[in-house]
Amino acid sequence: MLNTVIFFGAVVFFLFAVIVAFKLFGKAGLFVYVCFATILANIQVCKSIELFGITTTAGAVLYASTFLCTDILSERYGKDDAKKAVWLGVFINILWIAGTQVTLWLTPSTADYINPSLEVVFGMVPRISIASLISYIISQRLDVFLYHIIWNKTGNSKKGLWLRNNGSTLVSQLVDSVMFVTIAFVGTMPANVFLQIMITTYLFKAIVALCDTPFAYLAQRIKTKENSDNEQK
Numbered sequence: 001m002l003n004t005v006i007f008f009g010a011v012v013f014f015l016f017a018v019i020v021a022f023k024l025f026g027k028a029g030l031f032v033y034v035c036f037a038t039i040l041a042n043i044q045v046c047k048s049i050e051l052f053g054i055t056t057t058a059g060a061v062l063y064a065s066t067f068l069c070t071d072i073l074s075e076r077y078g079k080d081d082a083k084k085a086v087w088l089g090v091f092i093n094i095l096w097i098a099g100t101q102v103t104l105w106l107t108p109s110t111a112d113y114i115n116p117s118l119e120v121v122f123g124m125v126p127r128i129s130i131a132s133l134i135s136y137i138i139s140q141r142l143d144v145f146l147y148h149i150i151w152n153k154t155g156n157s158k159k160g161l162w163l164r165n166n167g168s169t170l171v172s173q174l175v176d177s178v179m180f181v182t183i184a185f186v187g188t189m190p191a192n193v194f195l196q197i198m199i200t201t202y203l204f205k206a207i208v209a210l211c212d213t214p215f216a217y218l219a220q221r222i223k224t225k226e227n228s229d230n231e232q233k
Contacts, residue, residue: 003051007061011208014065015215018072019222026224027077030069034085035092037062037069042096042132045184046124048197055193056200063132064208067143067169071212072219074147075161082147086140090133097129131183139176143168165216169209177202 014037021029045059066089073082100122108115146168154160181198189197 003049007051007204010061011211014062015068015208015212018065018068019215019218022072022219023222023224027073027081030073031085031088034066034069034089037066038089038093038132038136039096041066042093042129043121045128045132046121051200051204054200055196056204057197060201060204061208064173064205065212067140067173067209068212068215068219070140070143071147071165071169071216074144074151075164075216075220079144079148082144083141086137086144089140090137093129093133093136097126101126128184131180134183135176135179138179139172142175143172146171161216161220162213165213166209169212170206173205173209174202177205 018033021033041059041063045057047058048055049058070082070085073085104122147164150164150167181201185194
């Protein structure tokens with residue numbers, strides 16, 4: 001029960017955080033959020049949890065919230081800025097992989113007590129992060145591509161926003177979940193647990209995707225500091 005409360009609380013908190021970042025900092029806030037979320041999600045995904053009596057990973061909410069960022073960027077600024085957010089996330093993750101491995105290569109002092117814990121967490125980073133990078137690049141590029149395909153069909157209308165937002169995200173999240181779980185966890189756990197995690201990972205990402213629709217509409221109404229500065233000029 002507690003995990004369920006935390007899950008839905010996290011959904012609201014992180015989706016609202018995207019809106020706050022956008023309101024305060026414009027598209028730069030969304031770029032920074034994507035970098036933050038992709039790194040922390042790669043740590044959270046190492047932890048298995050139970051929601052509604054089924055096993056899943058802890059990183060679903062934070063990772064799924066990055067798709068709201070690229071959808072807002074697509075809606076407000078266009079395809080190029082959405083792609084830029086994707087590649088920023090990729091670049092930061094490459095730095096993250098390099099940084100964690102350098103940390104492990106350093107010989108700890110005799111007074112150190114944290115290195116064994118770092119070895120457990122950072123030791124999983126290469127496989128988890130590589131899986132995340134591959135699935136992230138493909139799924140996010142697919143999300144941007146589908147968003148603009150639907151945009152061309154529906155036009156720049158508020159009525160079509162829910163379709164652009166959900167249609168692109170639900171499909172790209174499915175691709176992301178299958179690719180990530182396969183690369184990251186195949187061979188590391190029993191087949192039934194592996195399949196359960198793949199299904200539930202998508203299920204909970206889909207819940208986040210459906211929940212982010214009101215936030216996508218809210219983002220359309222937000223007047224950012226960028227807009228104010230441009231008006232003053």
